[in-house]
Each structure stands twice: as C-alpha cells, then as structure tokens.
Amino acid sequence: MKVSASLLIFGACMIVLTSAETRNEFLSFICKKCEGCKLIDIESFDEDGNPDFDCESKCEICVSPYCTDNPKRPECKFCEKDETVEDCAGRCQFGCTFCYKTTACKPKK
Numbered sequence: 772m773k774v775s776a777s778l779l780i781f782g783a784c785m786i787v788l789t790s791a792e793t794r795n796e797f798l799s800f801i802c803k804k805c806e807g808c809k810l811i812d813i814e815s816f817d818e819d820g821n822p823d824f825d826c827e828s829k830c831e832i833c834v835s836p837y838c839t840d841n842p843k844r845p846e847c848k849f850c851e852k853d854e855t856v857e858d859c860a861g862r863c864q865f866g867c868t869f870c871y872k873t874t875a876c877k878p879k880k
Contacts, residue, residue: 798875805870807849811863822871826863830856 811829813822832838833850843850851859870876 801870801873802876804866805873805876808867808870811867821868824864824867826860826867827856830859830863833859 808824812825814825815823817823830850832846833854834856838844838847838850840847849859849863851862854862
C-alpha cells in the first residue's frame with residue numbers, strides 16, 4: 772500500500788514537471804538517492820512481492836560517533852540528526868521499496 776502511494780506521488784510530480792531539463796534534474800536527484808539502496812541487502816519478500824531491506828543494520832551506524840563528523844562521511848549521508856534507528860529504518864524501507872519498484876532509474880533497452 773505504501774509503495775502505491777509513493778508511486779502515485781511520483782506520478783503526480785512527473786505531471787507537474789513539464790520541461791525536459793526540470794524532469795531530467797528531478798530524475799537525476801531521485802536516481803542518485805536510489806543508488807544507496809543497492810548497498811543494502813534484501814532479507815526477504817512479503818506476500819505482495821515487496822522487498823524487506825536490512826535497513827536496521829544500515830541505520831545503526833547513524834547513532835554512532837562515527838557519523839557525527841561534519842561534513843558527513845559518505846556512509847552516513849542518509850542519516851538524519853537525532854533520528855532513532857527505528858525511524859531511520861522506516862524511512863529507508865519506504866524509500867528503497869520505492870526505488871526497487873520504479874522503472875525511472877533503470878537503463879532503457
């Protein structure tokens with residue numbers, strides 16, 4: 772259900788973006804964010820075929836002193852200040868499920 776909502780939001784954004792340059796910038800931004808999901812293991816799939824990413828392990832680093840440097844280290848760029856591991860993992864799961872399902876960032880054949 773969450774993926775359907777995110778795809779609907781993505782579709783609405785695509786309608787609003789009318790110029791090719793703006794659309795390309797938007798897709799570039801989205802696809803750059805999705806690159807991080809390729810580094811997160813998929814633990815399983817639910818009954819709807821949605822992947823269950825190992826976001827908890829990825830987000831545990833966010834609460835460590837390792838991620839308090841400024842500027843942020845590449846491994847910490849997805850971390851939000853004062854965010855719990857659970858909140859980070861929820862955000863990660865939602866975003867990576869969207870990235871897994873979208874075709875916008877996949878190479879054209």
